[in-house]
Amino acid sequence: MPSGFDQEQAAREALLAALKIAGLTEAELVCVIATGAGQAAVSFASGTVTEVSAAARGAIQLFPQARTVIDVGAEEGRAVKIDETGKVVDFVINEKCAAGTGSFVEGMSRALGVTLEEMGTLSLQGEKTVPMNAQCAVFAESEVVSLIHARISKADIAKSIHAAMAGRISAMVRRVGMQKEVAMIGGVAYNKGFVQAMENELEVKMLLHEEYHEYISALGAALIAAEKAGVN
Amino acid sequence: MSEEKELWRWKEYNWRNPAIDWKDAAVITAGVDVGSVSSQAVIMCDGELYAYASMRTAADSPGSALKAIDWAMEDTGLTLDDIHFTVGTGYGRVNIPFADHAITEIACHARGAGFIYGSTVRTVLDMGGQDCKAMRIDEKGKVISFIMNDKCAAGTGRGLEVFANLLGVSIEEVGELSLQVEEEPEPVSSTCVVFAKTEAVGLLRSGWSKEKVLAAYCSAMARRVASLLERIGVVDDFAITGGIAKNVGVVSRLEKVLGVKALKPKLDTQLAGAIGAALLGRALAKKISH
Numbered sequence: 284m285p286s287g288f289d290q291e292q293a294a295r296e297a298l299l300a301a302l303k304i305a306g307l308t309e310a311e312l313v314c315v316i317a318t319g320a321g322q323a324a325v326s327f328a329s330g331t332v333t334e335v336s337a338a339a340r341g342a343i344q345l346f347p348q349a350r351t352v353i354d355v356g357a358e359e360g361r362a363v364k365i366d367e368t369g370k371v372v373d374f375v376i377n378e379k380c381a382a383g384t385g386s387f388v389e390g391m392s393r394a395l396g397v398t399l400e401e402m403g404t405l406s407l408q409g410e411k412t413v414p415m416n417a418q419c420a421v422f423a424e425s426e427v428v429s430l431i432h433a434r435i436s437k438a439d440i441a442k443s444i445h446a447a448m449a450g451r452i453s454a455m456v457r458r459v460g461m462q463k464e465v466a467m468i469g470g471v472a473y474n475k476g477f478v479q480a481m482e483n484e485l486e487v488k489m490l491l492h493e494e495y496h497e498y499i500s501a502l503g504a505a506l507i508a509a510e511k512a513g514v515n
Numbered sequence: 516m517s518e519e520k521e522l523w524r525w526k527e528y529n530w531r532n533p534a535i536d537w538k539d540a541a542v543i544t545a546g547v548d549v550g551s552v553s554s555q556a557v558i559m560c561d562g563e564l565y566a567y568a569s570m571r572t573a574a575d576s577p578g579s580a581l582k583a584i585d586w587a588m589e590d591t592g593l594t595l596d597d598i599h600f601t602v603g604t605g606y607g608r609v610n611i612p613f614a615d616h617a618i619t620e621i622a623c624h625a626r627g628a629g630f631i632y633g634s635t636v637r638t639v640l641d642m643g644g645q646d647c648k649a650m651r652i653d654e655k656g657k658v659i660s661f662i663m664n665d666k667c668a669a670g671t672g673r674g675l676e677v678f679a680n681l682l683g684v685s686i687e688e689v690g691e692l693s694l695q696v697e698e699e700p701e702p703v704s705s706t707c708v709v710f711a712k713t714e715a716v717g718l719l720r721s722g723w724s725k726e727k728v729l730a731a732y733c734s735a736m737a738r739r740v741a742s743l744l745e746r747i748g749v750v751d752d753f754a755i756t757g758g759i760a761k762n763v764g765v766v767s768r769l770e771k772v773l774g775v776k777a778l779k780p781k782l783d784t785q786l787a788g789a790i791g792a793a794l795l796g797r798a799l800a801k802k803i804s805h
Contacts, residue, residue, distance in 0.1 A: 358709075358710060358713070379706050379707060380667065380706070380707045381707045381708075381709035381710060386709050386710075386713075387709070390709065418666060419666060419667050419668045419708075420668075420707070420708070420709045421668030421673050421674060421677060421708045421709065422645055422668055422673065425551065425645075425673070428574075429574065432574040432575070
């Protein structure tokens with residue numbers, strides 16, 4: 284669910300919803316570990332782990348052959364190099380700037396006048412990319428408007444947007460040193476246009492979960508909680 | 516997007532100097548500054564300001580340039596053929612069909628700052644729509660060194676417009692409103708405008724007034740711009756050009772951070788680039804006629 288502005292409440296509501304599906308009560312939980320940008324707000328957690336560790340742990344569980352994890356969320360992008368146990372070897376994070384994150388695509392979809400969900404499929408229909416000069420999400424929005432005025436098709440613009448984003452995230456992957464296999468997690472992995480652009484840019488096939496991309500870090504946190512609690 | 520209220524809209528206007536008859540002028544030059552957000556056209560008669568127009572940049576540079584110069588020439592009887600030399604500057608400068616020459620906005624703003632503020636200016640900060648430049652200039656308005664940020668919207672007019680829009684405040688009111696706080700809040704912590712926007716929504720939800728959020732953003736902008744200026748070094752006199760020079764909320768906070776007062780402008784600071792272009796055009800026109 285969307286975090287909204289009360290992170291504590293959002294975390295609790297998400298937990299309660301999950302407990303309901305599982306048929307459990309909060310009292311039955313042995314250990315709760317929080318992660319993510321709002322981890323400090325989760326007062327009912329018994330501990331926290333960094334987003335990087337959680338992403339690594341969740342990814343290795345689902346993709347044992349993964350050695351590089353790309354995690355692109357709403358406001359952060361990260362590339363994590365891991366070993367065969369899911370331990371973090373090295374990582375690079377983009378946290379200061381919206382370029383190459385989910386909020387970047389959101390802004391561009393607004394400028395294009397399509398929904399966020401349509402961005403991916405629209406992009407796959409694109410035939411060519413045009414160079415995007417602006418990296419900044421704010422400037423890129425104006426650039427998209429100029430491209431529309433220049434009568435570039437929306438599909439080609441969408442393709443170009445994803446290529447620009449992929450360029451940005453790939454640079455982080457190269458900085459950390461890409462090792463196969465490469466897994467992609469985080470909400471932006473739903474965007475097929477972005478996944479395709481990443482595969483083109485890095486010349487590698489991405490390991491992707493069938494769905495639930497945005498749950499993988501939470502899964503990692505749960506696995507770390509289990510280890511802490513001595514559950515195997 | 517047409518149904519959206521256009522809160523960015525500062526006054527678009529034109530002006531003519533009634534004391535000058537262009538027919539008496541030996542050299543008529545024009546400067547056209549097509550920026551990413553706004554466009555200005557300035558017409559000068561023998562180095563004196565004769566007429567100008569300032570407006571929002573439209574979808575294409577040639578069209579915006581032509582509209583601006585047409586508006587500046589309105590009711591003067593002047594035509595493009597009467598202008599001896601035209602210099603284009605700004606983001607769209609290479610795309611102005613009627614210009615005789617293109618000059619970078621850095622050179623033009625430096626020269627324009629000298630005209631607006633006088634020859635004592637040594638440091639110029641140009642805060643425009645999509646970039647921010649810090650320049651050191653000599654007494655002739657020539658650039659000695661400069662640095663700029665054109666990669667990131669933080670500290671630019673576009674960034675401020677995003678905030679004005681979010682808060683439903685017109686861009687011209689932002690500065691004044693931001694000063695209506697009892698106590699100066701902590702600056703917005705996110706650098707990126709996109710994240711700062713999210714932060715601002717959170718602050719509003721937690722009960723902050725619009726004024727307080729604007730104060731926090733103007734303060735963050737001032738600090739960001741100050742760090743750019745400090746890299747180049749601020750030497751007196753200090754002057755600001757571009758649209759944000761009109762924002763008292765950013766300017767007063769910047770003066771505080773730097774510990775330096777900015778000169779008070781005698782003219783609309785958004786005209787600096789076009790004025791500089793027209794003045795540089797005059798020198799070029801003289802060179803050619805000799």
